[in-house]
Amino acid sequence: MSKAALPGFRDFYPAEFAERALIFRAWREVARRYAFVEYDGPPLEPLELYTKKSGDEIVGQLYNFTDKGGREISLRPEMTPSLARMVGARANALRKPVRWFSIPQLFRYERQQRGRLREHFQLNVDIIGEADVTADAELLAAAIDIMAELGLGPADVRARVSDRRLLHAILLSLGAAEEQVNAYYGVIDKFERQPRELSHEKMTSLGMSDANVARLFTHLGPTSVQSLRESFPDAAVLEQLDGIARYLGYLDRLGVGEWVVLDLTIVRGLAYYTGIVFELFDAKGELRAICGGGRYDNLLGALGGQDLPALGFGMGDVVLGELLRERGLMTPPSHTAEFWVAAENAERLPEVMEAARALRDAGGSVEYALRSQQLQKQKKAAQSAGAGYFVTLGEGPGSIASIQSLTAASAPSGIESATTIDALCQLLASRTSSESD
RNA sequence: GUGACUGUAGCUCAAUUGGUUAGAGCACCGGUCUGUGGCACCGGGGGUUGCGGGUUCAAUCCCCGUCAGUCACCCCA
Numbered sequence: 001m002s003k004a005a006l007p008g009f010r011d012f013y014p015a016e017f018a019e020r021a022l023i024f025r026a027w028r029e030v031a032r033r034y035a036f037v038e039y040d041g042p043p044l045e046p047l048e049l050y051t052k053k054s055g056d057e058i059v060g061q062l063y064n065f066t067d068k069g070g071r072e073i074s075l076r077p078e079m080t081p082s083l084a085r086m087v088g089a090r091a092n093a094l095r096k097p098v099r100w101f102s103i104p105q106l107f108r109y110e111r112q113q114r115g116r117l118r119e120h121f122q123l124n125v126d127i128i129g130e131a132d133v134t135a136d137a138e139l140l141a142a143a144i145d146i147m148a149e150l151g152l153g154p155a156d157v158r159a160r161v162s163d164r165r166l167l168h169a170i171l172l173s174l175g176a177a178e179e180q181v182n183a184y185y186g187v188i189d190k191f192e193r194q195p196r197e198l199s200h201e202k203m204t205s206l207g208m209s210d211a212n213v214a215r216l217f218t219h220l221g222p223t224s225v226q227s228l229r230e231s232f233p234d235a236a237v238l239e240q241l242d243g244i245a246r247y248l249g250y251l252d253r254l255g256v257g258e259w260v261v262l263d264l265t266i267v268r269g270l271a272y273y274t275g276i277v278f279e280l281f282d283a284k285g286e287l288r289a290i291c292g293g294g295r296y297d298n299l300l301g302a303l304g305g306q307d308l309p310a311l312g313f314g315m316g317d318v319v320l321g322e323l324l325r326e327r328g329l330m331t332p333p334s335h336t337a338e339f340w341v342a343a344e345n346a347e348r349l350p351e352v353m354e355a356a357r358a359l360r361d362a363g364g365s366v367e368y369a370l371r372s373q374q375l376q377k378q379k380k381a382a383q384s385a386g387a388g389y390f391v392t393l394g395e396g397p398g399s400i401a402s403i404q405s406l407t408a409a410s411a412p413s414g415i416e417s418a419t420t421i422d423a424l425c426q427l428l429a430s431r432t433s434s435e436s437d
Numbered sequence: 438g439u440g441a442c443u444g445u446a447g448c449u450c451a452a453u454u455g456g457u458u459a460g461a462g463c464a465c466c467g468g469u470c471u472g473u474g475g476c477a478c479c480g481g482g483g484g485u486u487g488c489g490g491g492u493u494c495a496a497u498c499c500c501c502g503u504c505a506g507u508c509a510c511c512c513c514a
Contacts, residue, residue, distance in 0.1 A: 004487095007505070060438085061512075078514060106514065111438080113508065122514065269513055292514075314514055376472085383475045390474090404474075 008110075008118025018332035020121070023317050023324075026149040027103060027123045034142045036101040036125055041082035043105065047072040049081045053272070053303060063107045063118075075107035079124040080296075080312065081303065087128055088305025096129030096308075115288040115319040125293075126312030128300070133243055135311060136276045136295060137250035143280060143291050143313055144256040150320075151329040154283075157290065159256070160263040161247075161278040164294075166228075166240035167264055170219075173234040174212040182271065184208075189267040191220050222261045247276060268292055272299045275311070282323050290323060291315035337367035340382035340406075343393040346372030351393055355421045362425035382406060389415065391424075398422060 005011050012020060031038070047064050063075035076082060079102055087098060102124045112118055125142055127135045140159060147157045164185075171184050187202045196217070203213040219228060225245045229238060244262065251257050268277045277294030281287070293313020301307030324330040339359055341352050349372065356366045367385060369378045375392070382390045383406050394401035398421045405416060418424040 004505080057512095108514070110512075112506085116514080120514075289514090316514060318514095376470095379472095380475075386475095406474075 006118070008112040010117065010119070018335070019321060019324075019330050020317060022330065022332040023150070023320060024103060024121075026146055027101075027315075030142060030146045030149050031101045031123075031125065033145070034099070034138070036099045036142070039083075039086070039100050039102050040104065041076075041079070041086060041102070043076055044073050045076050045082060047074045049085065050074055050077060053081055053299070061108050061110055063109050076104060077106055077108050079104045079106065079122065079314070080126075080299070083124070083126055083312075084300050084303045084305055087308070088300060088303065091300075091306035091308065094129075097135065098126070098128040100128075101125040115322060117318060121317040123315040123317075124312060125315075126310060128310040129308050131297065131309035133247040133276065134250060135309075137247055137254060139293065139311055139313060140260070140278055141251060141254040141256045143278075143293070143315065144259045146315065147259070147280065147290075150324060152323070152327065154259045156283055156323070156327060157259065157280055158283050159260045159278055159280050160222075160266045161260055161276060162262065162264050162266040163240060163244055163276045164267070164273055165275055166237065166244060167267070169234065169236040169240050170216070170228075170232055170264075173232055173237055174208060174216055176206070176208055180206050185267045188220065188265055189269060191265045220263075220265050222263055224262060228262075244276075268294060272296045272302070274298055278313070280315075282326075287322055288319050290319050334386055335365075336386035336388070337382075338365045338388040339367075339391050340378070340385065340387035340389070341366060341368045341391045341393065342375060342378040342382070344375055348393060351397070355391070355393060355398070358421050358425050359428065362428035363431070364425075364428045394419075400424065 010016070028038070047059070047062070050058050050062065058077070059074075062077055065073055067073045082104075083100070083102070087094065103121055104124065105119060105121050107119050109118060110116070123146075125139065127139055140161065144157075144159055147153075167185070167188070168181055171181055172178070176184055183206050184203065187199055187206070191199050200210075200213050200217070203216070204210060208216075215231070219231060225241050225248065229241055232238075248257070248260065248262070251260050266277055266279050268279070273294045274297045275295030278292070279289045280291040281289055291313055293311070295309070295311040297309045297311075298307070300310055321330065341355050341359070343349070343352050352368050356368055359366045367382075367387060369381060373381070379390055386407075388405065388407055390402075390404045390406055392401045392403075393399065400419055400421060403416045403418060403424075415424065415427055418427060
């Protein structure tokens with residue numbers, strides 16, 4: 001028996017679990033502020049749910065199998081099909097726009113490398129039922145606010161946005177054939193990752209003139225609505241630029257404008273995106289995308305549901321975790337005992353237990369030695385466990401001989417001066433009630 | 438799926454051009470000591486050197502295979 005987890009799978013020891021919890025907390029907190037509500041679906045779905053959307057090639061990248069009832073099954077590689085199925089089943093009953101989020105664990109059978117495992121947790125946030133760019137702005141603002149909630153700033157993370165309708169109009173204005181547009185998307189998607197000459201060559205072989213390819217290339221990378229207006233004074237392009245301008249204006253009003261940059265190289269691999277698309281990157285550009293999403297207005301209809309406008313993003317925990325660790329922001333609070341209760345001799349263990357019970361009832365987090373040990377030994381154990389206070393019981397029932405703070409930062413609540421367990425419990429109880437106000 | 442590089446204790450690393458019983462620090466466990474605090478000292482557990490084969494009197498070291506990790510493709514979340 002190997003002691004290691006399967007390739008691409010992670011063990012979450014308490015230290016790693018605390019990191020995961022830190023990320024999840026930020027996700028849920030920002031989702032709450034934006035009034036998204038949480039849902040979940042099954043981790044196993046019919047294989048067909050994914051082949052219908054992505055074709056049979058997807059099967060090579062899935063954890064799929066035949067179950068004991070002969071059904072073709074897959075672990076979910078993404079959440080959107082499940083979401084589409086759930087929304088589709090109740091499309092008429094749901095209040096629009098639907099604002100939902102989920103934190104599924106997703107699985108892909110692929111060779112692992114940095115930032116890419118066979119399993120990850122991915123926040124999915126979607127808005128369904130609103131076609132205007134207001135929804136696009138709301139969605140991206142939520143993604144960016146998660147970065148801020150985790151302590152990252154515009155200097156750490158950049159949101160690059162584009163619009164497939166805009167790119168489509170630009171390509172047509174440069175003489176691209178309608179049926180070749182997807183092929184052009186593919187080249188533009190790889191623009192940053194391959195030599196410029198190669199991209200140029202691929203574009204011309206798709207039928208675009210040398211001059212027009214060169215014209216397009218000067219606008220790939222960070223750009224602005226203004227410079228695109230001047231360079232492509234085509235009616236269809238200008239109409240799309242108006243939409244983008246409105247979108248960027250809304251992002252300013254939502255307080256995230258300085259994170260955002262217009263960049264036509266953002267295409268996203270998935271064929272189903274129909275409008276604004278975006279990705280969040282670390283500003284140094286060393287890691288994979290932290291988050292990606294956009295508008296997929298035709299997907300719900302294509303999957304057999306009601307045809308509703310929709311948009312959403314996915315944000316994985318792996319790359320995000322790497323960035324946070326790199327920036328020294330992955331410092332989850334430790335969840336060690338607040339109180340370690342101890343007594344001089346082993347005969348008093350029952351009293352220690354009674355004190356622990358009382359403190360726990362009052363909301364305290366309490367540990368004590370589970371075997372009889374010398375007082376010094378108990379204190380050492382308390383320190384080693386990271387307990388906040390070392391409580392030594394006194395002579396009388398329920399009395400406290402001393403309370404020592406073991407951590408550098410001692411609480412200012414006067415806890416150390418309590419002389420009985422009852423008094424300490426009252427302090428704890430008042431703390432709990434004032435916190436919940 | 439393709440290619441390159443790397444695998445020694447839980448972690449970070451040693452081990453003479455191939456040479457006795459593979460070591461150290463940290464961590465863990467036990468003990469002694471010190472009333473102001475995770476100290477000091479003593480002791481202990483823990484390795485089929487990823488795994489399998491080959492060359493050799495002798496392999497952690499050289500060769501082959503395999504598995505795993507890292508990176509780049511591919512693909513994307």
